[in-house]
Amino acid sequence: MRRTPLLAVTGGVLAVLAAAALSVLVGARSVDPSAAWQALTAFDPAVTDHVVVRARVDRTLAGIAVGASLAAAGAAMQGMTRNPLADPGILGLNAGAAAAVVVGIYALSISRVVEFMAFAFVGAAIGTALVYAVASLGRDGATPVKLALAGAALTAGLGSLVNALVLLDQESLDRLRFWQVGTLGARGLGDIATVGVFMALGVVIVLLATGTLNALALGDDAAVGLGVHVARSRVVLGAAIVLLCGAAVALAGPVGFLGLVVPHAARLVVGGDYRRIMPVALLMGPVLILVADVVGRVIAPPAEVQVGVMTALIGVPVFIALIRTRRQVGL
Numbered sequence: 329m330r331r332t333p334l335l336a337v338t339g340g341v342l343a344v345l346a347a348a349a350l351s352v353l354v355g356a357r358s359v360d361p362s363a364a365w366q367a368l369t370a371f372d373p374a375v376t377d378h379v380v381v382r383a384r385v386d387r388t389l390a391g392i393a394v395g396a397s398l399a400a401a402g403a404a405m406q407g408m409t410r411n412p413l414a415d416p417g418i419l420g421l422n423a424g425a426a427a428a429v430v431v432g433i434y435a436l437s438i439s440r441v442v443e444f445m446a447f448a449f450v451g452a453a454i455g456t457a458l459v460y461a462v463a464s465l466g467r468d469g470a471t472p473v474k475l476a477l478a479g480a481a482l483t484a485g486l487g488s489l490v491n492a493l494v495l496l497d498q499e500s501l502d503r504l505r506f507w508q509v510g511t512l513g514a515r516g517l518g519d520i521a522t523v524g525v526f527m528a529l530g531v532v533i534v535l536l537a538t539g540t541l542n543a544l545a546l547g548d549d550a551a552v553g554l555g556v557h558v559a560r561s562r563v564v565l566g567a568a569i570v571l572l573c574g575a576a577v578a579l580a581g582p583v584g585f586l587g588l589v590v591p592h593a594a595r596l597v598v599g600g601d602y603r604r605i606m607p608v609a610l611l612m613g614p615v616l617i618l619v620a621d622v623v624g625r626v627i628a629p630p631a632e633v634q635v636g637v638m639t640a641l642i643g644v645p646v647f648i649a650l651i652r653t654r655r656q657v658g659l
Contacts, residue, residue, distance in 0.1 A: 332598075333607070336597050336604070337608065337611065340608055343611065344392065344614050344618075347622075348388050351384060351387065351618045351622055352385060352388055355380075355622070356625055356630045356632065357377075357380055360377070363377040363381070364381045367379075367381035368381065368385070383513070386517050386520065387621070389517070389520050390512045390513075390515055391617045391621055392614040393520060393524055393576075393579065394512065394576045394583060394617060395586060395614035395615070395616060395617035395618065396527070396611075396613050397530065397573070397576040398573070398576050398583060398587040398613055399590040399591065399609040399613025400530065400531050400572055400606060400609060400610055400613070401421075401568075401576075402586070402587025402588055402609070403534070403541075403587075403590070403591035403606055403609045404534045404572075404606075405569055405587070406591050407544055408544055408561075408562060408566075409472060409475055410472055410544070410547065411472035411476060412592070414472075414588075416569070416573045416587045417483070417584035417585065418476060418479050418480065419459055419476070419478075419479035420479040420480075420483050421452045421456055421569065422452075422573060422582035422584065423482060423483040423486040423487060423582070424451040424452050424453075424454055424458075425447075425448035425451040425573060425582065427455075427490050428448060428451025428454070429444050429447045429448055429578070430493050441515060441523060441579065444578040444579075445523055445574060445575060447578075448573075448574040448575070448578040449570060449571070449574035455482060455486070456566055456569070458478075458482055459475060459478045459479045459482055462478040462481075462482075463475045463477075463478040511581055512580050512617075512621055512635050515579055526574070526575040527575045529571055531572070531610065533564065533565070533568035534565065534568050534572075534606060535606055538606050539602075539603065540556055540561045541565070541606075542601060544558070580635070580636075581636060582636065583617065583635060584636060585640045585644070585647075586643065588643070589616065589646055590613045592647070593612055593646070594608040594609040616639065616643070616646075617635060620639045620641075621635040623638055623642070624638040
């Protein structure tokens, strides 16, 4: 049953707050809520629980930023390409950004988040351009199926390049091994703030373009009939998606599957209007990634499973359930 936008957004805000609380309190070492409050209001570096809470707060903020960015990017990609399988991972953006960062690590020994972000932006932009160029070849142009195939091919090719570079250099392997599978625990508050500026810009652009996404989802001819400049709109939306994906990859590594699952879940809740889908997706994305991160911390203590692995493990059954539900309700 579809909810009203206000009810869905209210529920989403409450879910984000609950997931954030879990992220701060639950892990290999559980923290009492009173100790967490003291850590936030009267931090004492000599108290272990306070140090743990501060680290988890940074991790939680990173999860909220990355989850919202990837969810918004996935929703925008699905509307712009009219492809229900569009996702930063499937269409090659994450692979392009990750490959560029690995090249930077191998060739220039980059390590700061600003450097990661610059390389990730360039890689995501090049990956987007290559996928669209390859998919545009032929009589029918860039159809949804051709976009997915081109993205899969690019992801496979760049994945081989990344593996080759990592095997050639032990230092690159040491820097990359956790980042490559997606992790929220590698960056501090300053890094999150730096990357967050670009994420916020990308989110604002896609929120302002929700009406355009509705038109593009109807097809190019219908969009032109509604007064949309299709080429210009795709360039602007593509730039926003590159900002969102590049910043997310720079902060947490290539976290997959979230950008595919969340827009479908939002569509099931509020219908096919992107003016409703986008705000709900911006709330669902952080919930999914924070829950995945918490589960990854508690299933094998004191070790942890990185969030990029957990989003796939949780996302696959969720996506299958969504597909079954959508079929049952005739969507």
